[in-house]
Amino acid sequence: MPDPTPSPLRVAVVGAWHVHAGDYARRTLEHPHAELVAVWDDDPERGAALAGDTGAPFTQDLAGLLARSDVDAVTITTETVAHREVIGQAIAAGKHVFTEKLLAPTVAEADEILTAARAAGRQVVVSLPRLYHGYATAVTEVVDGGTLGRLTYARVRLSHDGATAGWLPERFFDPATAIGGALTDLGCHPVYLVQRILGSTPQTVSATYRSLTGRDVDDHAVVTVGYADGAIGVIEAGFVSANPFTIEVFGTEGSLTYSDATGELLLSDAKGRSWHAAPVPADAPDAYDRWLTAIATETEDTDNLERAVELTRLVVAANEAARTGTAVDYA
Structure with a gap:
């Protein structure tokens, strides 16, 4: 840099x-x-x-x-x-x-x-840190390279035990200030990663929110997004269990998985019978570095801000879908 x-x-x-x-x-x-x-x-x-x-x-x-x-x-x-x-x-x-x-x-x-x-x-930059991790770059390169064929499904899960282990501050469960729960906070990361993989603008958004701990906001959530080309994205987030961060992408010609439990990116053929590891590059400059670069060069980080706005749009739609129990038109 x-x-x-x-x-x-x-x-x-x-x-x-x-x-x-x-x-x-x-x-x-x-x-x-x-x-x-x-x-x-x-x-x-x-x-x-x-x-x-x-x-x-x-x-x-x-x-x-x-x-x-x-x-x-x-x-x-x-x-x-x-x-x-x-x-x-x-x-x-x-x-x-x-x-x-x-x-x-x-x-x-x-x-x-x-x-x-x-x-x-x-210059404004939003902290979307996982966009710049090496695995996100690797997944994007595989997807853009076309080796998975037509994409059919992508799932990203991120969770921790902040609600059950008691280390997450209670203010994170106040709907008046936090705007939402697990999906609105931790779930932002799976949201923008699914959007990066399948596209920023799905057609429909559905959501299931639950509170295992009985608080006023969701402490774990699943959001499903449907795309015009037939692909489905699944976004999972939770404050009630510490599970490995996971990415799965399926296509007509192959599949891809990544988990921070192993740090490995694995690719398979269309039948899912032959798996091999793919390289994961070093992390790119993070959001903070991108901010300093934007200031120094007087150049807007357009990609970051466009993704930040679409992240907001999808989270708002997911919250509405959970509140109403209906599929929400993303547009």
Whole structure:
């Protein structure tokens, strides 16, 4: 990756609500072209704890923080429901934005954010980390190469035991701030991977949400998407069991599987009788690096943002399908 800035990008953390707030703060601390200058959160205890962990000063004054000339950019890890307002304030203050998914609770709000960023010449990148992992590159190359034939089915599962083991903060189960449960948070990763494999725009979205722990949002979920060409995608996410991350893709001429239990990408023939390992390249530059590059080159990361908007669209459709018990027209 080229040197993205002539001097370190001065970054502030805006929000300690999300569990990845500390991860992005550490990414800033460890990056040779970034510097962490401050932490803000609307909960002083939570914000001060993150500030203590990172060594950055804590402030309770968001407007004052965004007005500072020594803050070039912010990482946004507030509750999802606050994204439009907080990201909008940051852009209006002239700050570049790296944000946790979802970009916004609705497609209209996501579009509003990006329109404002483009008008202001500010760069926004959304954390969609698994798009840039080596296995995602390998799967895409196999699919695009056509060796699987006509694609018929793709399934991606990601889960952890945060709800049953008790380590996921209770605020993640508050529908008023989190917007949803397992699908809306962890399920974003299987969503954008299925969209990458089968296409961003299915025809229909169906969903089954359940709460094993009795909370007010889903703690595990399955979403099924149907495509105009006949392909089916299955998206699985959960907070109630720690299973290996899994990708399966089937076609008329072959199949593909990947699991982080083994780290192997396996390909088979049409009959599924002969399997062999395929190479998995190193990870590509991650979303944070892509953000710094976008800032340095004054070039929008269009692929990231288009996928972030379609991710939002599909999650909104899945939540509606689960709420109504019907298949939702994606358009």
